[in-house]
Amino acid sequence: MAVIYLDNNATTRVASEVVEAITPFLAGEYFNPSSMYEAARGPADAIDAARKTIARLLGKARPDEILFTSCATESNNTAVFGTIAANPERRHVVTTAVEHPAIFEVCKDLERRGFEIDFIPVDTQGRLDIGEFVRALRPDTLLVSVMHANNETGVIFPVEELSRITKETNPSIVFHTDATQSVGKLAIDLRGSFKHVDLLSFSGHKLHAPKGIGALYIRRGTRCRPFLLGGHQEDGRRAGTENVAFIAGLARALELATESHDADVARITALRDRLQRELVERIPYLEVNGGDAPRLDNTLNIACHFIEGEGILYQLSEHGICASSGSACTSGSLEPSHVLRAMKVPFTAVHGSVRFSLSRYTTDQEIDTVIKVFPNIVASLRRLSPYWDSERDAPTPEALEMLEQTEMPEARA
Amino acid sequence: MRDNSKLKTQHSKLMYGAFGHIRSAIMPRAPRLVVRGGLMTWNYSKKTTDLFMAAVQGRPGTHLGEIEDADGFGEHGSIACGDALRFSFRVDRDADDPLKDRITEARYLTFGCTSAIAASEALCSIIEEGDFTPIEALKITNQDIVDYLEGLPQAKIHCSVMGAEALEAAIFNWAQKRGVDLAELGIDISREEQEEGRLVCTCFGLTEPYIERKIKELELKSISEITNAIKAGGACMSCHHTPGGLQDLLNKVWGKQPATFKELPVLPMAREARAQPPREMSPFKFAKLVETVLDEHVRPQLARDGGDLEIVDIKDQVVYVGMKGACSDCIGSNRTIKMMVEQALKDRVDERIRVVQV
Numbered sequence: 001m002a003v004i005y006l007d008n009n010a011t012t013r014v015a016s017e018v019v020e021a022i023t024p025f026l027a028g029e030y031f032n033p034s035s036m037y038e039a040a041r042g043p044a045d046a047i048d049a050a051r052k053t054i055a056r057l058l059g060k061a062r063p064d065e066i067l068f069t070s071c072a073t074e075s076n077n078t079a080v081f082g083t084i085a086a087n088p089e090r091r092h093v094v095t096t097a098v099e100h101p102a103i104f105e106v107c108k109d110l111e112r113r114g115f116e117i118d119f120i121p122v123d124t125q126g127r128l129d130i131g132e133f134v135r136a137l138r139p140d141t142l143l144v145s146v147m148h149a150n151n152e153t154g155v156i157f158p159v160e161e162l163s164r165i166t167k168e169t170n171p172s173i174v175f176h177t178d179a180t181q182s183v184g185k186l187a188i189d190l191r192g193s194f195k196h197v198d199l200l201s202f203s204g205h206k207l208h209a210p211k212g213i214g215a216l217y218i219r220r221g222t223r224c225r226p227f228l229l230g231g232h233q234e235d236g237r238r239a240g241t242e243n244v245a246f247i248a249g250l251a252r253a254l255e256l257a258t259e260s261h262d263a264d265v266a267r268i269t270a271l272r273d274r275l276q277r278e279l280v281e282r283i284p285y286l287e288v289n290g291g292d293a294p295r296l297d298n299t300l301n302i303a304c305h306f307i308e309g310e311g312i313l314y315q316l317s318e319h320g321i322c323a324s325s326g327s328a329c330t331s332g333s334l335e336p337s338h339v340l341r342a343m344k345v346p347f348t349a350v351h352g353s354v355r356f357s358l359s360r361y362t363t364d365q366e367i368d369t370v371i372k373v374f375p376n377i378v379a380s381l382r383r384l385s386p387y388w389d390s391e392r393d394a395p396t397p398e399a400l401e402m403l404e405q406t407e408m409p410e411a412r413a
Numbered sequence: 414m415r416d417n418s419k420l421k422t423q424h425s426k427l428m429y430g431a432f433g434h435i436r437s438a439i440m441p442r443a444p445r446l447v448v449r450g451g452l453m454t455w456n457y458s459k460k461t462t463d464l465f466m467a468a469v470q471g472r473p474g475t476h477l478g479e480i481e482d483a484d485g486f487g488e489h490g491s492i493a494c495g496d497a498l499r500f501s502f503r504v505d506r507d508a509d510d511p512l513k514d515r516i517t518e519a520r521y522l523t524f525g526c527t528s529a530i531a532a533s534e535a536l537c538s539i540i541e542e543g544d545f546t547p548i549e550a551l552k553i554t555n556q557d558i559v560d561y562l563e564g565l566p567q568a569k570i571h572c573s574v575m576g577a578e579a580l581e582a583a584i585f586n587w588a589q590k591r592g593v594d595l596a597e598l599g600i601d602i603s604r605e606e607q608e609e610g611r612l613v614c615t616c617f618g619l620t621e622p623y624i625e626r627k628i629k630e631l632e633l634k635s636i637s638e639i640t641n642a643i644k645a646g647g648a649c650m651s652c653h654h655t656p657g658g659l660q661d662l663l664n665k666v667w668g669k670q671p672a673t674f675k676e677l678p679v680l681p682m683a684r685e686a687r688a689q690p691p692r693e694m695s696p697f698k699f700a701k702l703v704e705t706v707l708d709e710h711v712r713p714q715l716a717r718d719g720g721d722l723e724i725v726d727i728k729d730q731v732v733y734v735g736m737k738g739a740c741s742d743c744i745g746s747n748r749t750i751k752m753m754v755e756q757a758l759k760d761r762v763d764e765r766i767r768v769v770q771v
Contacts, residue, residue: 134733134771135726161771168769169731308495310526314462315469327495327526334495334640334647335616347493351524380469384477384530386499386522387492402492 009357015208021252025245050251059189075201075216078227086223090142126155153290154299163196184257209253213246303349476537487582496525511591616648
């Protein structure tokens with residue numbers, strides 16, 4: 001059965017052009033770029049070239065502002081712990097309630113260590129509460145870390161504005177953004193609209209490069225201590241032999257994303273919008289999470305009332321369709337997604353969320369298949385649900401009453 | 414479980430009494446039968462997925478539905494907790510002795526994941542195939558459901574427990590309807606009061622007596638075993654190592670000394686350490702004055718162009734203002750407005766004031 005891959009916010013297929021860029025450094029030019037002999041010049045040059053390409057494509061940043069890491073999680077950890085280590089006199093961090101775990105859990109951990117953390121809430125569409133953000137900021141704030149686009153809902157935060165407000169409050173506050181979901185999808189101009197951003201994380205495998213390569217932009221002059229200690233690689237800012245092949249692949253992937261950006265956006269948006277429109281039309285009691293907020297063009301997060309997402313995913317996968325869910329049964333915790341709970345998605349729907357995330361390889365036919373099978377899957381699970389009256393094909397009266405409660409009944413810390 | 418939904422949960426009314434020894438024998442068998450695997454990938458047995466697919470496709474022989482005027486009816490779980498099972502059965506009533514009733518038909522409605530639905534199917538099949546009296550059916554354990562499914566991933570064991578709990582609730586309901594005195598049969602029915610104890614797992618609303626009983630019955634030896642079986646501690650995880658938390662309950666049941674807790678040192682907060690810059694005015698008076706100046710000197714000017722502004726916050730000498738009305742759309746004049754507001758405040762309140770536009 002052909003795989004219909006609609007989970008591109010989890011990871012992406014490696015582009016064939018990227019494979020071509022990587023291959024020479026696996027078998028042939030395997031030399032350590034730190035070595036002195038002539039043969040090592042190829043790998044060393046490849047890293048230099050990749051650094052230049054990436055810096056240029058992020059808005060004419062300087063090459064020495066790009067640090068290669070192993071993944072976005074490492075970039076995020078480096079940004080947070082590196083900033084803390086470099087500014088020991090400050091202990092206040094501002095972040096959001098919907099960050100990726102690579103920031104969210106790090107901040108929770110800092111809180112346990114005695115740091116003061118403000119988790120800025122979002123509204124029901126996933127938009128950041130700017131008033132709360134401003135009120136949380138302090139002149140002695142150490143770090144602000146706000147994601148650019150949300151991995152679950154695709155909702156985009158106004159990083160340009162937030163970083164400006166931060167710097168106008170106090171230029172010494174470090175501003176970090178986790179741009180893992182947006183690099184390659186949204187234009188990022190580190191000399192223009194992102195000029196107030198000090199640190200920016202992303203990884204390769206969200207933009208058709210392989211897993212195992214990430215990068216951290218560190219604006220010149222930003223105080224940030226290394227996270228990995230050891231050798232002198234990356235100007236002493238990140239020890240460890242460079243992943244030459246994947247660094248070359250990351251640069252190639254970003255080039256491809258930039259080249260085809262305009263065409264991709266138009267096509268992907270049309271596909272996503274059609275998918276959303278058709279599903280909303282065919283399925284009653286469906287929420288589009290973040291539907292009214294500025295969103296990534298490739299992401300559709302929906303929540304089906306009265307059913308559980310894991311059973312949806314299982315049936316989708318029977319049709320070869322790959323998607324993901326924020327339900328408790330798929331999260332590794334027994335709790336549904338912290339992002340959807342922060343958005344106060346009704347508790348009757350929060351377990352029934354499904355995320356479809358498209359890429360430039362998504363086809364019309366694939367979307368057709370989803371539109372055809374998804375409503376039946378939802379109907380099949382509702383038939384089994386104690387909250388659904390199959391005869392009337394509508395929620396039971398009790399279920400309708402529950403719908404009016406919008407929040408999860410439990411008050412959770 | 415504590416929740417505001419309409420589904421009543423009845424586990425606290427359940428009882429095992431004389432059958433407790435059967436239950437306590439089940440967990441040691443588990444490792445042999447349970448499919449090991451990651452949390453995130455599907456590691457279901459073929460039996461589990463076959464039952465699930467049969468159920469969602471409504472194939473003949475599946476047990477979807479609710480029996481009207483059922484002889485036994487029980488529920489477990491809630492939509493807020495992520496899974497819920499509504500179970501009902503019909504008996505062939507014996508004219509003389511209700512204890513000779515035979516269960517002939519079982520049905521379920523389930524909100525939950527693949528394994529929760531498969532476990533519900535398994536429960537109904539076990540019961541219909543066994544030709545049990547309700548009292549015999551009480552002996553069906555969650556491990557029987559796991560066995561029928563040819564194993565369940567560890568993290569999904571709670572789906573089988575949900576089935577066993579709903580079954581027991583239904584049998585209790587049958588006993589009430591048929592006037593059977595379970596206490597007379599040596600089955601403890603005083604459980605309900607005991608289990609309204611101290612709340613340990615607030616996320617799933619589970620009390621100390623309930624968790625303690627389950628630790629004993631299912632021979633749960635670690636926090637992760639507790640979570641896999643009854644979900645306690647599986648969400649916010651704050652009850653794992655707190656005093657009186659899951660680890661302490663395990664220690665209490667299995668006779669270990671409670672761990673001594675070292676309070677983690679809390680570092681002094683930056684907020685306390687921060688030196689306040691000397692200021693002539695109190696923050697209240699300062700804010701009032703800013704507001705007055707904006708009202709008298711700035712708002713009238715903006716209003717002429719159909720605009721307005723609001724104060725979002727004031728910190729020291731930084732005033733955060735948001736533009737409203739026509740001003741909020743007018744990108745070109747933003748800088749001018751900011752300068753105008755800032756100048757008015759500098760002149761009339763404090764020359765150190767800075768305005769940040771939000």
